[in-house]
């Protein structure tokens with residue numbers, strides 16, 4: 001296990017002044033004790049990530065929490081530019097911000113300092129409000145839901161709330177309502193899906209992270225949804241679900257949205273990742289479920305085509321299907337102790 005901070009027992013270490021908890025050597029940070037830091041980091045890890053790879057690590061110092069990518073969790077065939085890895089890290093960062101805010105800490109975030117994804121310091125007191133509480137309580141309730149949704153349209157007010165959620169995080173949520181545009185986007189999902197079906201590298205990564213993965217990562221079979229079938233209008237990724245029961249089809253008309261950033265590159269990706277999580281948590285508070293249609297983002301020529309279809313000014317980062325779903329089980333997460341790097345000395 002790489003760079004795990006080992007505990008020396010409870011109390012304050014005289015050399016560093018950092019409080020060290022008996023639990024796996026997690027240190028206090030940002031004025032929080034070690035147990036609170038464990039909870040804050042555990043909340044961060046409930047973010048979504050492609051194939052549940054959980055590509056993040058943390059470094060603690062007395063005055064900062066750093067979020068780093070975990071290069072051992074890359075998916076070189078599916079995500080060669082680490083685009084989705086950054087989205088996942090951005091989503092974890094949003095959870096981290098929420099968890100700190102709910103403890104009265106105003107997070108001061110620098111994106112992309114040195115080798116880290118983000119560095120979070122204490123920016124004074126945060127007066128905890130209702131919205132923070134609601135979003136935080138949505139963190140463990142949010143799940144990727146690959147089962148069919150009820151055939152009930154998403155109300156306009158809900159849609160507007162999702163659009164505002166993306167805007168709050170300096171991103172853009174394009175709602176695909178126009179009939180022609182919907183069929184174009186549907187065609188792009190189908191084409192990218194077929195291209196990935198013929199890509200051995202992508203298929204090997206999917207197989208490696210599906211079903212029988214160890215208990216701390218991957219997409220378990222209970223979360224696989226229903227098996228794709230030729231009549232499906234939207235091609236969902238095939239996580240090897242069991243046989244589909246007769247008459248069990250997907251909803252005919254889900255809400256489909258494209259989350260976009262205003263910049264390409266790492267900064268845009270991290271902003272979009274935070275926006276993704278705010279959108280998903282807002283959806284959860286509204287009783288909505290979501291799943292991803294990432295194939296047109298992952299297949300480069302199709303992503304370029306999608307960008308042009310949206311006018312060329314914004315950068316598509318994630319495609320989501322949203323609706324009213326039935327409950328699905330949670331997916332596993334790595335333990336916080338396995339995500340710690342050597343402590344920061346700054």
Ligand SMILES: Cc1cc2nc3c(=O)[nH]c(=O)nc-3n(C[C@H](O)[C@H](O)[C@H](O)COP(=O)(O)O)c2cc1C
Nearest residue numbers: 048049050051052084087143144237292293294331
């Ligand atoms: C950037 C990104 C892309 C994803 N793409 C897909 C996808 O195309 N199909 C899918 O079923 N799930 C997709 N997921 C969902 C992950 O598989 C899911 O987040 C992970 O298994 C953890 O489960 P949870 O979201 O229920 O916590 C994606 C997640 C992220 C962050």
